[in-house]
Amino acid sequence: MTDLSWLTARPVAHRGLHDMNKTRWENTLSAFAAATERGYAIECDVHLSSDGVPVIIHDGDLRRLTGDDGFVWQRTAAEITALKVGGTADHLPTLQQALDLVDGRVPMVVELKGAAGHDEGLVESVGKMLKHYKGKTAIMSFDHWLIREFPKYAPGIPGGLTAYGNDNHLIEAHFAMLAHDIAFTSYAAGDLPNRFVSFVRERLGMPVITWTVHDQPAVDLTFKYADQMTFEGFEPDLVRLA
Template sequence: MSDLSWLTARPIAHRGLHDLNKTRWENTLSAFSAAVKHNYAIECDVHLTSDFVPVVIHDDDLKRLAGQDGFVWQRTTAEMQQLRIGGTADHAPTLDEMLKLVAGRVPLVIELKGTPGRDEGLVAAVGERLKKYDGKAAIMSFDHWLIRDFSKFAPGIPGGLTAYGKENRLIEAHFSMLAHDLAFTSYAAGDLPNPFVSFVRKKLKMPVITWTVRDQPALELSYKYGDQITFEGFRPEVPVA
């Protein structure tokens, strides 16, 4: 396994360093700029547009973030760029715009959001861009069908499982994904500890980051049973290099 110490070296700003969508909204260039300024790693989300371009946005439905009816997969890249996020001046950036802005200054953890029947080519599109990117970056997903494509379409890029839960059926499903060359996992902080996280950390020496840390109990669970936090709503200290 390649060295992933950079993945856990500093706290990870969930969807960038936003202010809980008051004036600086999630997954915008403004939130990413703020994260870089404060030396946090960045977590972000990507969907695929109708013209097969990865765009940085969390929801597939446009209503909450852009006040529009419809879905990301129904819009072209040009149409997505016309949308204003939360009524601010920020648009929904393409992954290319985000990568150009960050330019390797802090690590990236990119979550691929699957939409069954509408996401063919997403892994390949992200992998193609990261192959040319001069910086530390990893990809991850909840969606098992996307993870199965990581090694084929994004070779050499650390791939992770985004996961939650303590129920046996969920834990068993997580274990099944270890057959697909996982490099790390991102686990719900409130579902720690559990057998899957304990196994991958202790037996496989696989890094575990947690999501989404917003309070002291989640912070304490994360640092007791995981290796780094994905946070929002406060500013944790960044280790001095």
């Protein structure tokens, strides 16, 4: 089994170390720089532009972050990266720009965001990019159709399932993903404990990180039932939450 101790060694900054979009916004180069300076691993979200470039943004549409209408898949990378985020000086970045900035100094966990009918080539594009990157990286997704492509288009890059829930229907769907060589899972902290997470940790030795931790109860759940947290809104090295 691949050594993934680096994945759980440090807290993971959710969409970078932003300040809840007051002055330093999520998924921006400023947020990634702040996380890198403090030695936190970084989680970011990637969509595919109309011209096949992985660009970093959580939402499929542009309105919340940029004020523009339309979807990511309708715009070229040049058009997307020209858009400013939240009225700040930051622009929406490409994945390559983020990798160049971080430059291997901290791990990067890249969540691939599917857009049904508009995401062909996303896994392949990200896989090729990360293959040539010198730092520690992993990929993950909620979207099962993308995870099924991980072994083919991103061989050698640890792939994970992003997941939530504890009802039987969801849990069984999560178990089905074990057939596709996933190496870790990122699970909603509020849905712990559950039999899927217990099985992969205890029986498979698979690392589990949680999302998204904002308060002390979620911290406590994480370190009782998982291995590391994806956090937001505080700095784990500086603050113990009440």
